[in-house]
Amino acid sequence: MHELLLKHIAMHISLSPDEEQYFLKAVTLRKLRKKQFLLQEGDISKGTAFVIKGLLKVYSMDRNGVEHIIQFAPPGWWAGDMKSYKTRQPATLFIDAIEDTEILWIRREDLDQLYTQIPVLERFFRILAENSVINYQERLIGTLSLPAAERYYAFCSKYPSLIEQLPQKYVASYIGVTPEFLSKMLKNKTA
Amino acid sequence: MHELLLKHIAMHISLSPDEEQYFLKAVTLRKLRKKQFLLQEGDISKGTAFVIKGLLKVYSMDRNGVEHIIQFAPPGWWAGDMKSYKTRQPATLFIDAIEDTEILWIRREDLDQLYTQIPVLERFFRILAENSVINYQERLIGTLSLPAAERYYAFCSKYPSLIEQLPQKYVASYIGVTPEFLSKMLKNKTA
């Protein structure tokens, strides 16, 4: 059940079997039903989730009630509201399950402790955060410099499996257009 | 000359005087003239810069030759092409000096060594990267959900000192509009 997490960690750092077990003790399995919230705006995010099954979306809601998806989290990905997590302020993001999902949950206090007990975990999460920076930079450049059609194709080639799995309107939200516009766009390109 | 860097580090972790000196040994002062490049597309980024004086911009160039600024780096900020730095692939970003600038430069090999010699530096750069993630997330949400005028006001309130220092066209690039459009926008709002 936790193999995916250990494998994921082993991609970046190496832990002794003892350390692995110690780390896993801090982690709890949680299940979310489709449409269930992991976090809502106003909550204080008390931990971080590692998805092992299913699919989460992380999004903000604008003042017109429109969702803007900033991340999908399929198995092997982390999801959280980093700002709320770090500052202990109310979240500005929502996280919910697109389908029935299982996550491994780590509370902030536990992770903070682990950092001192297994210092190499600092490296692991440093690398994770740095990779995340790279991703957000590239996405930002896309929204600043590419038309919608090319953002769509970039998404397709970057996340081919998600395209098949996701309702089109979520892809529209992610690339930053209305569902209506994405629909028309796809029709024109095929014709 | 290096006080700003030590002060910046001390905000997040504490180093012994010995560690501080050891860290500073890995750092070299470099000066850039206005308009001089620190990094160009195609270069392989061999290090990271901490600005102590002046102002850098980090940007990408689209196929029409238009700059899209992804970050300004005034004193106290870091600048680099994280992707090229980590993967050792040719950079996709440019970095140049908006005005005469002084930076402290750390090469990747030296920083990698320092991570093992002063492990708490992992924590420092983890925190830095995490804060960076928060920033990019917020900016992404802005570009997805706010009209240009509000992105402009958000920029003004977040970076009041930069507004006075920067040519308007760079602000336009950062918030993701053409200089012409920003000019018209400001005229209308004042009138």
Added chain:
DNA sequence: CGTCTATTTGAATGTACTCAAAAGCGGTGG
């Protein structure tokens, strides 16, 4: 089936862009 949600379609609209040209501003050299 029937209901709920997602997708499609169309018409009207709006926000921001392109291109071109004029005006403003700052620095430099004569």
Added chain:
DNA sequence: CCACCGCTTTTGAGTACATTCAAATAGACG
């Protein structure tokens, strides 16, 4: 110290990409 040059900002007209709103159609699920 003024004149000129280069760069930034402004202005205007025409255009394009994407949105809004409304309604019809299609799919999925109980």
